[in-house]
Amino acid sequence: xxxxxxxxxxxxxxxxxxxxxxxxxxxxxxxxxxxxxxxxxxxxxxxxxxxxxxxxxxxxxxxxxxxxxxxxxxxxxxxxxxxxxxxxxxxxxxxxxxxxxxxxxxxxxxxxxxxxxxxxxxxxxxxxxxxxxxxxxxxxxxxxxxxxxxxxxxxxxxxxxxxxxxxxxxxxxxxxxxxxxxxxxxxxxxxxxxxxxxxxxxxxxxxxxxxxxxxxxxxxxxxxxxxxxxxxxxxxxxxxxxxxxxxxxxxxxxxxxxxxxxxxxxxxxxxxxxxxxxxxxxxxxxxxxxxxxxxxxxxxxxxxxxxxxxxxxxxxxxxxxxxxxxxxxxxxxxxxxxxxxxxxxxxxxxxxxxxxxxxxxxxxxxxxxxxxxxxxxxxxxxxxxxxxxxxxxxxxxxxxxxxxxxxxxxxxxxxxxxxxxxxxxxxxxxxxxxxxxxxxxxxxxxxxxxxxxxxxxxxxxxxxxxxxxxxxxxxxxxxxxxxxxxxxxxxxxxxxxxxxxxxxxxxxxxxxxxxxxxxxxxxxxxxxxxxxxxxxxxxxxxxxxxxxxxxxxxxxxxxxxxxxxxxxxxxx
Numbered sequence: 001x002x003x004x005x006x007x008x009x010x011x012x013x014x015x016x017x018x019x020x021x022x023x024x025x026x027x028x029x030x031x032x033x034x035x036x037x038x039x040x041x042x043x044x045x046x047x048x049x050x051x052x053x054x055x056x057x058x059x060x061x062x063x064x065x066x067x068x069x070x071x072x073x074x075x076x077x078x079x080x081x082x083x084x085x086x087x088x089x090x091x092x093x094x095x096x097x098x099x100x101x102x103x104x105x106x107x108x109x110x111x112x113x114x115x116x117x118x119x120x121x122x123x124x125x126x127x128x129x130x131x132x133x134x135x136x137x138x139x140x141x142x143x144x145x146x147x148x149x150x151x152x153x154x155x156x157x158x159x160x161x162x163x164x165x166x167x168x169x170x171x172x173x174x175x176x177x178x179x180x181x182x183x184x185x186x187x188x189x190x191x192x193x194x195x196x197x198x199x200x201x202x203x204x205x206x207x208x209x210x211x212x213x214x215x216x217x218x219x220x221x222x223x224x225x226x227x228x229x230x231x232x233x234x235x236x237x238x239x240x241x242x243x244x245x246x247x248x249x250x251x252x253x254x255x256x257x258x259x260x261x262x263x264x265x266x267x268x269x270x271x272x273x274x275x276x277x278x279x280x281x282x283x284x285x286x287x288x289x290x291x292x293x294x295x296x297x298x299x300x301x302x303x304x305x306x307x308x309x310x311x312x313x314x315x316x317x318x319x320x321x322x323x324x325x326x327x328x329x330x331x332x333x334x335x336x337x338x339x340x341x342x343x344x345x346x347x348x349x350x351x352x353x354x355x356x357x358x359x360x361x362x363x364x365x366x367x368x369x370x371x372x373x374x375x376x377x378x379x380x381x382x383x384x385x386x387x388x389x390x391x392x393x394x395x396x397x398x399x400x401x402x403x404x405x406x407x408x409x410x411x412x413x414x415x416x417x418x419x420x421x422x423x424x425x426x427x428x429x430x431x432x433x434x435x436x437x438x439x440x441x442x443x444x445x446x447x448x449x450x451x452x453x454x455x456x457x458x459x460x461x462x463x464x465x466x467x468x469x470x471x472x473x474x475x476x477x478x479x480x481x482x483x484x485x486x487x488x489x490x491x492x493x494x495x496x497x498x499x500x501x502x503x504x505x506x507x508x509x510x511x512x513x514x515x516x517x518x519x520x521x522x523x524x525x526x527x528x529x530x531x532x533x534x535x536x537x538x539x540x541x542x543x544x545x546x547x548x549x550x551x552x553x554x555x556x557x558x559x560x561x562x563x564x565x566x567x568x569x570x571x572x
Contacts, residue, residue, distance in 0.1 A: 003033055006050050013041050038463030045127055048104065052125035055104045059125045062086065062100055062134050071097065072138055074117060083109055086134045088124065096120040102128035129493050129500070137222045178240075182230070186237040190268070190283070192223075194261045197503075199285055199326070203238075205231055205278035217453045217504050218326065228278070235272070235279050242270040250274055256353075257283070269353065288356045291331065293338040298331065299506035301548060304540060307510050308447065312336050315387075317444035318407040320394075322419040328451045328506050329416045330355055333390060336414065337361060340388060348384060350377040351392035366392070374399040382406060391415040397432045404434060407442035421542065422446040422511035423530040426521055440518040448509040452546055452559040455489050456497035460553070462487050474543050474566060479551060489553040505554060507545040507564065512537070 001009070004018040013036065021035045028035070033047040049059035068089040072080075074097060075087050088098040097119045101109055104125045114121050189212060193201045198214035210231035212223045226234065239246045242255030257268040269284040300308060311319055319336075321329045334356060337347055341360050352366035352374070362384075364377055374391055375398040381389055382402075394400045394415045407413045419425050425446045429439050464485050467475065480486050491500025511517070511534045520530050535541065540548075543564040549555045 001054075003050060003054065006053070007036070007042065010050075012046060012050075017041050040463070040465040040469055048102075048125050048127060052104045057104050057123055057125050060100065062088070062126050062130045067134070067138065069138060074119075075099070075113065076116070079112075079116065080135060083112070084128055084131050084135070085109060085113070086126070086131050086138075090119075094120060096122050098122045098124060100124050100126040100131055100134070102126065102131055132493050132499065179233075182233045182237055185230075186234050186241075189234070190257075190259065191261055193283075193285060194266055194287065201281075201283040201285070203231070203235065203281040203283075205275065205280065207277055210278070216498050217501055218451055219453070219498075221498065232278065235281055238270060238281055238283070239272065242268075244270070244272060249279060267355075269355075286355050291334065291356055293335045295332075295335045295339055298328075298335060299545075299549070300508055300510075301540065301545060303538070304508050304510040304545075307512050308336075308445065309339075311445035311512070312340060312412070314412060314444060316407055316410045316412055318403065318413045318415070318442045319444060320415055320417055320425050320446045322417045322422060322425050322446065322448045323450060324418060326451070327449055328504075329449065332447065332449060332506070333414055333416070334358060337388070337390060345387045346385060347388040347390070348381050348386040349390035349392070350374055350381065351390070375402055378402045378406070382409075382411075386411060388412045389414070393417070394429075394432075397434070400429060400432045400434050404438050404442050408438070413442075419448070421527075421531065422448040422509045422539070423527045423534060426530060427527050430524065436521050436524055440513075440521040443513045443521070445513060446511045448511075448542060450507050450542055450546075450563045451504040452507055452549060452555045452563050453501035454503045454505050454554055455556060456491040456494060456500055456502040458496045458502075459492045459494035459500060460489050461492055462489050462553075464488075472566075473547060473557070473560065475547055475551070479544075479547060486551060487553075488550065488557065490556050500556075501559075505549065507542055507549060509540065509542045509545065511539050 004022070007013045008015055008018060017036070017039070021032055021039060021041070024030070024035050025032055033042075033051060036042045037044055037047055045059075052059040065088060071087045071090040074090060075085070080086060084102050086100045088100055090097050097113075097117060099110075099113055099121055101123050102125070103109070104123075110121055110123055189201065193214050196214055196216055198216045199218075200215040202211075202213040202215065202220060204211045204213070205228065209225045210228060211225055213220045214223055215221075236246050238257075239253070239255075241257045244253045244255045252274065253272040255270040255272075257270060259266050259268070264287065267286040267288075269286060271282045271284075273280045273282075295305060295308070311317070321332050323329050337349070337358060341347060341358065343360070346362075347360075348362045348364070350364045350366060354363045354365050357363065364372070366372060366374060366377065374393065374395065378389070378391055378399060379402055389403075389406055389411050391399065391403050391413065392415070394403060394417055403413050403415055417425050417428050419428050423446070426439060426443070429443075430436060465488050466485055467477070467480050467483060470486070491497060491502075493500045496502065513521075514537065516533055516537065517530060520533060543560070543566065546555065546560040546564045550557060550560050
């Protein structure tokens with residue numbers, strides 16, 4: 001059967017949709033299956049599964065299969081990466097190698113595999129992106145000459161923290177941490193993370209093996225696995241570099257590492273946590289050279305940016321940035337301070353910890369061990385005549401009261417809260433015991449934000465979607481200016497990105513606290529009522545901001561659904 005007939009017979013598409021696609025096929029010359037995917041009538045997985053069925057092949061999800069790691073080396077790595085194929089398992093009895101391929105029609109790949117291995121080949125079909133993920137996960141790429149050079153430079157120039165003497169009493173892992181291969185491996189883990197533009201390095205021990213993951217553009221990716229004795233030595237090496245107690249394995253520890261990588265000074269915030277099978281380490285990468293301090297490039301829509309700029313230029317008041325950890329709040333705050341930073345302005349910050357050093361601004365680290373908390377630091381700030389204050393986070397009632405007091409007495413105060421949206425910040429302050437009249441008197445702006453991944457410009461592809469299919473997401477006719485079909489984009493994956501994505505951008509919900517909102521705060525109105533009035537007054541929700549970026553070709557439907565939630569608020 002032809003592809004169209006198979007899809008209609010299975011009830012996947014209608015005959016009318018096939019005819020529509022055939023008309024486009026005559027105009028463009030594209031394959032029917034690709035047109036159906038671009039129109040949004042079928043997914044790429046559905047297309048591949050039916051094309052595989054046409055060829056008498058099986059379509060598989062590699063993430064659900066048990067991969068035999070011993071067979072991966074049965075194909076040359078260069079061949080695997082060049083052709084985007086992946087060996088899955090080997091049957092000795094029949095001398096058959098099962099190989100996942102992305103294109104069931106391309107028989108030349110199979111011929112090449114058979115010639116290069118001399119084995120019988122059983123092809124199965126899998127998504128190209130899933131094959132790329134398997135290649136990235138299982139193939140451990142050898143150290144490049146560039147990385148070797150960077151490692152040797154780090155060691156010769158002593159850009160890492162000096163290694164303390166290991167005493168005789170310390171264990172095998174601690175002694176091994178001083179050996180050159182472990183030093184090189186640890187440096188290579190860190191350098192590779194920086195070059196991949198990761199935000200975090202995760203080292204995690206499990207029962208049988210230990211795992212390395214990088215968080216890139218907000219999503220963690222598995223890199224490799226270690227045996228326990230190597231893993232323990234790497235953890236010990238990280239402790240030495242961050243000046244932590246190598247022998248302490250029962251308590252959490254926090255430290256910092258400073259390294260020069262590719263002529264850039266990079267800070268790492270280290271957290272060591274005892275877990276069931278050892279110690280888990282997370283290194284947060286703080287690269288000041290990658291910090292964007294230009295407010296116009298963060299992702300604000302023009303009208304939202306105008307509101308934000310208006311608020312930060314007021315001489316006093318409280319501005320709150322809300323969102324979960326890793327949503328870009330610090331970047332937004334630092335960008336605002338950089339915009340306001342002038343010699344005649346006294347700006348002071350108290351943070352836990354200071355992530356980036358800003359020239360001309362007084363920055364203080366929280367240190368609870370000596371009694372320096374957000375509250376005590378903020379109280380001391382008020383005796384230093386600041387014009388602008390940044391409080392890293394309002395965590396308790398005492399800090400909230402002092403911040404409110406500072407805003408009342410003539411300072412411009414920035415801070416953060418962990419709430420899901422902008423209107424919820426009001427309720428959070430009320431729950432902390434702050435009187436409503438104080439909130440309404442000081443709060444000038446609340447910004448909720450998230451980060452969505454941007455489509456890779458190198459492998460960006462367009463496809464058409466009927467607007468009616470986007471209505472459930474929250475797309476309105478006003479957003480698409482009355483169009484019936486819109487062009488959206490996605491990244492297909494290439495050697496310059498991570499699964500079709502490269503970099504992130506903010507989506508923002510900016511709530512201006514005007515007289516109407518103040519009135520609602522004074523009478524303790526619920527979040528939903530504040531949100532309804534804010535939307536009526538022009539506030540764009542997080543979902544709406546994300547949809548605008550989707551329709552502008554910046555991000556994808558998948559990212560909109562991953563990062564934001566559906567928001568239905570009655571305007572009555």
